[in-house]
Amino acid sequence: MANFEELSKSVISGNLAKVKKVTQALIDEGVSPLDIINLGLIAGMGVVGARFKNGEMYVPEVLVAARSMRAGIELVQPLIASEDMPSAGKVLLGTVKGDLHDIGKNLVGMMLESRGYTVINAGIDVSSEKFVQFIKEHKPDILAMSALLTTTMLGMKDTIELMKEEGLKDQVKVIIGGAPISNDFADEVGADGFAPDAASAVDLCNRLLA
Amino acid sequence: MTTRTNFKAYSSTMMKVFSQDQCQELVLAAEEAMWRTGTDFYDKESLEILKKAGCWVDGKRVRIPAHITEQALKTCQKHVVLCNSRTGARELFVEGNNAYFGSGPCTPFTRNPFTNERHRATRQSVGWATKVLDALPNIDYAMSLGIVQDVPLLISDRHEFEQQILNTDKPIITVCVDAWGQADVIKMAELVAGGEEELRKNPFICLYAEPISPGIHCLEAAQKLVMGAKKGLPTIYTPCIMAGGTAPATMAGVMVQGLCESLSGLVLSQCAREGAPFIMGGVYTVLDMKTTIFSYGAPELHLLLAGLADVAHYLNIPMFGTAGCTDSCVIDEQAGIEAALSIAMTNMSGANLNHDTGYSEYGTTSNLDLVVIADEILGMARRLTKGIHVDQETLALEVIEKVGPGGNFADEDHTLEHIEENYAPRLVNRAARNIWEKAGSKTLTQVANEKVRDIINHHEPIPLPKDVAAKIREIVENAVGHVPGEDE
Numbered sequence: 279m280a281n282f283e284e285l286s287k288s289v290i291s292g293n294l295a296k297v298k299k300v301t302q303a304l305i306d307e308g309v310s311p312l313d314i315i316n317l318g319l320i321a322g323m324g325v326v327g328a329r330f331k332n333g334e335m336y337v338p339e340v341l342v343a344a345r346s347m348r349a350g351i352e353l354v355q356p357l358i359a360s361e362d363m364p365s366a367g368k369v370l371l372g373t374v375k376g377d378l379h380d381i382g383k384n385l386v387g388m389m390l391e392s393r394g395y396t397v398i399n400a401g402i403d404v405s406s407e408k409f410v411q412f413i414k415e416h417k418p419d420i421l422a423m424s425a426l427l428t429t430t431m432l433g434m435k436d437t438i439e440l441m442k443e444e445g446l447k448d449q450v451k452v453i454i455g456g457a458p459i460s461n462d463f464a465d466e467v468g469a470d471g472f473a474p475d476a477a478s479a480v481d482l483c484n485r486l487l488a
Numbered sequence: 489m490t491t492r493t494n495f496k497a498y499s500s501t502m503m504k505v506f507s508q509d510q511c512q513e514l515v516l517a518a519e520e521a522m523w524r525t526g527t528d529f530y531d532k533e534s535l536e537i538l539k540k541a542g543c544w545v546d547g548k549r550v551r552i553p554a555h556i557t558e559q560a561l562k563t564c565q566k567h568v569v570l571c572n573s574r575t576g577a578r579e580l581f582v583e584g585n586n587a588y589f590g591s592g593p594c595t596p597f598t599r600n601p602f603t604n605e606r607h608r609a610t611r612q613s614v615g616w617a618t619k620v621l622d623a624l625p626n627i628d629y630a631m632s633l634g635i636v637q638d639v640p641l642l643i644s645d646r647h648e649f650e651q652q653i654l655n656t657d658k659p660i661i662t663v664c665v666d667a668w669g670q671a672d673v674i675k676m677a678e679l680v681a682g683g684e685e686e687l688r689k690n691p692f693i694c695l696y697a698e699p700i701s702p703g704i705h706c707l708e709a710a711q712k713l714v715m716g717a718k719k720g721l722p723t724i725y726t727p728c729i730m731a732g733g734t735a736p737a738t739m740a741g742v743m744v745q746g747l748c749e750s751l752s753g754l755v756l757s758q759c760a761r762e763g764a765p766f767i768m769g770g771v772y773t774v775l776d777m778k779t780t781i782f783s784y785g786a787p788e789l790h791l792l793l794a795g796l797a798d799v800a801h802y803l804n805i806p807m808f809g810t811a812g813c814t815d816s817c818v819i820d821e822q823a824g825i826e827a828a829l830s831i832a833m834t835n836m837s838g839a840n841l842n843h844d845t846g847y848s849e850y851g852t853t854s855n856l857d858l859v860v861i862a863d864e865i866l867g868m869a870r871r872l873t874k875g876i877h878v879d880q881e882t883l884a885l886e887v888i889e890k891v892g893p894g895g896n897f898a899d900e901d902h903t904l905e906h907i908e909e910n911y912a913p914r915l916v917n918r919a920a921r922n923i924w925e926k927a928g929s930k931t932l933t934q935v936a937n938e939k940v941r942d943i944i945n946h947h948e949p950i951p952l953p954k955d956v957a958a959k960i961r962e963i964v965e966n967a968v969g970h971v972p973g974e975d976e
């Protein structure tokens with residue numbers, strides 16, 4: 279008989295084929311789809327997250343584990359009504375206008391996804407207007423903006439101001455990050471938080487939505 | 489008397505990562521990637537230039553036929569000289585196996601040498617940094633060591649250049665925000681040199697642009713590269729790639745990715761103006777898989793750049809390397825280890841123009857104590873590459889005979905005549921413990937910091953003529969900022 283521990287372990291080792299096999303076996307045995315996700319797939323990613331934080335796992339291992347988790351979720355998803363799908367929260371993520379640095383932002387996105395967040399990646403070079411338009415369209419819980427340049431980080435303030443004008447700031451938390459960003463700067467522009475790397479960005483989101 | 493014929497001698501230590509055959513293999517692989525995969529150009533004029541030259545243009549994607557790359561490698565100027573800004577004297581021969589060292593640009597933060605506080609870089613901090621670079625004998629040129637942030641940010645590059653040119657006569661590598669900034673800086677440099685032609689004849693500035701890895705030549709970078717080519721000014725084009733992030737995880741894959749981007753830039757520069765002086769750059773390193781930093785202290789950084797130096801020598805084009813930097817957040821043992829390894833290895837590799845001395849905290853915070861320490865490391869590293877000179881005089885048989893068993897070489901003329909070949913440290917401690925204790929039991933970093941303060945308080949750079957300084961001020965004051973990404 280397939281069990282949750284086996285599923286978690288397969289997620290931790292990033293064994294995609296095995297995750298699919300065990301997930302399918304659990305489905306066939308009639309186990310509750312939500313339990314498969316929460317007690318098997320997400321539980322496995324929880325261990326991965328903790329190990330990454332302790333320096334026991336590396337970025338590619340985390341991403342491979344996350345990929346295997348998603349493969350499992352895809353099998354279960356059709357069995358669950360979409361409003362019942364567990365999600366830690368919805369995050370809209372993008373690099374601000376004029377800035378083309380994106381690897382850091384993408385790592386933040388992957389880490390968030392791996393911890394159960396739904397991430398909408400708005401890409402690079404995103405203007406304030408675009409951010410606001412995306413917010414209206416996707417209704418995220420959190421807006422996460424990345425800037426690696428002192429010249430472009432000003433765009434963060436513009437976006438927050440525009441959100442206020444449009445009455446969106448109260449509904450959406452704003453977090454920011456990137457090399458020239460600091461806690462002081464986050465306070466200055468009225469963001470709800472700053473995190474120095476991808477792992478702490480996840481913690482920050484968890485805190486803000488708790 | 490001895491006679492020697494058909495004799496091979498080394499005048500320096502030697503180091504190679506790649507053989508000639510391997511260099512060729514890497515370059516051919518890059519040519520393949522430039523053609524098969526291609527790279528993207530975001531600037532309309534660049535796309536037109538490349539299309540006209542025979543490259544295959546499909547939207548932004550440009551595929552460069554190998555013969556065009558090979559032609560560009562032939563036409564670019566191999567002999568590149570950077571000059572003194574006050575006298576025009578030809579100082580740095582950025583070519584062959586010459587290795588020069590200087591600081592890095594644009595750190596958002598810096599550490600104040602008087603208060604030890606980490607804060608955003610300012611006009612003052614860039615001025616101080618330039619003064620320190622000016623005073624140190626082993627530092628060959630200046631980059632800003634900070635992005636000026638106590639001024640309107642979109643014109644910070646003009647303020648940066650003003651602080652640099654006021655505080656040093658050494659060559660300056662200038663990193664501008666965009667093409668408008670670069671145009672203003674060139675204007676200022678022409679004022680200092682005495683005209684456009686004078687600047688081209690004896691350039692004391694070197695321009696700088698970066699592709700966005702993997703494989704994108706953004707608007708600013710492409711425009712700056714084309715402008716540099718048209719002006720005939722040396723231009724560095726430097727991919728900053730990380731294995732496992734913006735390049736393959738394998739070191740050979742990093743080389744191919746970086747070369748593909750650099751050589752695509754070379755093609756653009758040569759198609760914009762045949763013969764334009766082009767400097768192939770590189771910050772090739774790893775994405776640290778635990779912390780996700782772009783590492784400035786990883787051994788792979790030194791290894792990859794020594795490999796790139798081999799390729800640059802093979803291609804006979806000038807190269808821009810990286811050394812004297814650290815991931816450490818303060819100047820401690822880690823900083824010393826990382827700076828020393830990188831400087832020693834880079835110097836041995838013969839990479840031509842090496843930057844980022846003084847970077848700490850993985851390239852986000854400049855630190856002048858580290859610059860002073862690096863100056864000392866450079867003295868040592870250059871002693872290593874000076875090698876051991878072997879001839880009748882240095883074999884010293886005469887003096888060995890004269891002093892004889894049980895004698896003393898210290899008071900011999902031969903000793904006095906040759907003592908200068910050896911490195912005399914200016915910073916590291918070699919004193920006996922008691923003497924060191926009496927002098928305050930200072931660590932290297934403390935001594936370096938005292939030197940930084942002393943330079944800032946007392947060193948006087950050769951001033952710019954007053955009228956030139958005034959005209960430069962005028963350009964800075966009238967500078968107009970452009971929002972990033974804006975065209976035309």
Ligand code: B12
Pocket residue numbers: 376377378379380381382383385386422423424425426427428429453454455456457458472473474475476477479593594595596635663664665696697698699700701702706708709726727728729734779780781782849850851852
């Ligand atoms: C690699 C790099 C590049 C690459 C980027 C490739 C790419 N595809 O992204 C290239 C070569 C293209 C590049 C270009 C430029 N760069 Co650059 N670049 C860097 C470098 C060395 C590393 C950045 C990086 O990717 N790090 C690794 C990633 C994984 O980390 P990260 O981006 O910091 O992201 C992590 C955290 O910051 C955080 N995070 C990031 N975003 C967010 C968002 C949120 C919401 C949260 C919570 C957290 C978070 O989590 C991430 C993962 O852990 C930095 C130096 C540095 N140490 O930061 C300079 C640096 C950022 N660049 C700099 C400069 C000057 C430039 C250029 C302007 C240079 C030029 N004049 O040509 C251009 C600008 C191009 C443009 N228009 O955007 C300066 C910035 C100075 C400034 N103005 O503030 C820096 C600091 C280097 C320096 N000291 O000079 N660069």
